[in-house]
Amino acid sequence: MTRIKICGLTREADVDDAVAAGADAVGLVLYAKSPRAVTAARAGELARRLPPFVTPVLLFVNASAQEVRAGLEEVPMALLQFHGDELADDCASFGRPFLRAARMAPGFDLLDFAARHPQAAALLLDAHVEGYGGGGKAFDWSLIPANVPRPLVLSGGLNPANVIDGILHVRPWAVDVSSGVEAAKGIKDAALMHRFCEAVREADARMADAIS
Numbered sequence: 001m002t003r004i005k006i007c008g009l010t011r012e013a014d015v016d017d018a019v020a021a022g023a024d025a026v027g028l029v030l031y032a033k034s035p036r037a038v039t040a041a042r043a044g045e046l047a048r049r050l051p052p053f054v055t056p057v058l059l060f061v062n063a064s065a066q067e068v069r070a071g072l073e074e075v076p077m078a079l080l081q082f083h084g085d086e087l088a089d090d091c092a093s094f095g096r097p098f099l100r101a102a103r104m105a106p107g108f109d110l111l112d113f114a115a116r117h118p119q120a121a122a123l124l125l126d127a128h129v130e131g132y133g134g135g136g137k138a139f140d141w142s143l144i145p146a147n148v149p150r151p152l153v154l155s156g157g158l159n160p161a162n163v164i165d166g167i168l169h170v171r172p173w174a175v176d177v178s179s180g181v182e183a184a185k186g187i188k189d190a191a192l193m194h195r196f197c198e199a200v201r202e203a204d205a206r207m208a209d210a211i212s
Helices: 012-021 040-047 065-074 088-092 110-116 163-170 190-211
Strands: 003-007 025-029 055-060 079-082 098-104 122-127 152-154 174-177 182-184
Touching (some): 012 190, 040 065, 055 065, 088 098, 098 110, 110 122, 163 174
Parallel strands (some): 055 079, 098 122, 152 174
16 A cells, blocks of 8 residues: 655644545655745644654754754654755664655666665655755656665655556655645645545555456
């Protein structure tokens, strides 16, 4: 089953709607330059709405150790996501499982990147855009080598219309969506979140049928 992460939530109603739609994880952006940014305290408020087995993910971009620890004080059981230029040892220094974002572009060596981040729980593959993610841009999925020795989280420009193709092509462990289920930046659309999750389940059903 392909796991689903919905990222960039800023409102209680959106957290509740993401859970109702079937999200396995929700992403809370602790990066002040993002239009989807929340404070550590706000992240804690939103994360406390989550039921058991829905994972809060704290997203950081080149944050200080103090900023990461402040987020973990508010959301102590969070999965961490590092989306900037962080070094492998820094990502691993907080004693929490983490995702490491890779910004995919022609010439980018994902296998070398994976080797340099051996402690990452998974690699999140996003498009290389100005800034750090959330640009709603897809990348060329053929850039992904077949033998990456880490679970992959497919991100970058996913939406209800293309996520089936993405899953069937990449076979990721999880998918991550933000702008593809929004009415405006930081404001999620409940109907789009439901359609996205339904599309992921349809892709899973197609893969199961192909195997059986």
